[in-house]
Amino acid sequence: MNWNQKVKKAKEYILSKNGINPEVGLILGSGWEGLDEKIKKKVKIPYNDIPFFHSPGVKGHKGELILGEWPGGRKNRKAGKKVCIMQGRIHFYEGYSMQEIAYPVMVMKALGVKILIITNASGAVNESFSCGDLVLISDHINLMGSNPLIGWDAKRVRFLNLSNVYDEKLINLAKICAKRKKIKIKEGVYVATSGPAYETPAEIRLMCRLGGDLVGMSTVPEVIMAGYLKMRVLAVACIANVNESKGEKISHRNIIKNMHKFRKNLVKLVEEILFRI
DSSP states (O other): OOHHHHHHHHHHHHHHHOOOOOSEEEEEOTTOOOTTTTOEEEEEEEGGGSTTOOOOOSTTOOOEEEEEEEOOBTTTTBOOEEEEEEEOOOOGGGTOOHHHHHHHHHHHHHHTOOEEEEEEEEEEOSTTOOTTOEEEEEEEEEESSOOTTTTOOTTTOSSOOOTTOBOHHHHHHHHHHHHHTTOOEEEEEEEEEOOSSOOOHHHHHHHHHHTOOEEESSSHHHHHHHHHTTOEEEEEEEEEEOOGGGTOOOOHHHHHHHHHHTHHHHHHHHHHHHHHO
């Protein structure tokens, strides 16, 4: 069974549970919970129930697909947005292929998603970044050693242009939303590694010299597939750990703890973006 056939089966199953064709999709990284509380006509579908989806094996990733309607507002007379939210993701370091990681993006595209908002918890490379900083990803450096388009349909496109994969208009909108909510926000280049080990001090120094500002183990496979599928992409990271030289021991437990601490601003920002997108 090829990927198109798998996508068709997943789409049919999801629509049988909720007939809504979403316009906006969200992928929530570690600790980015709490964004589904305002959704109307909400339906939750465990990943394990969706054909060819995989349930995450990492703490902080629930493994549920949520569909429904994000409320509009009277002031700007906007109708509610139909949304599809992935609560958690699988990772390359869990042993999945790049295509398996990017598969949910294919499914969201098939459901009707045109705008994809991707979130993650990242580590700081830029020494001016601190825990709790929200960062709009403007570009990336792929050090994962692979790409979801390897072996893909050459008849459509093989040499994908990624120079504008992060949508400039969405980045500017996010900046406006942050200002309205009085949330400080930064912008930077995301470095993606395969994981699961955290970076050595020498690797961090290298990333800094390459022009990286933050580092993580996700996001890039989904961004590349979204670019291939001509979806508009906005990626938002929260700095959840900094260099150990600053006195904080790096561990997944501390990262989740920090994400819970800073959750309020994360939710406020994405809610405002959804309201105005």
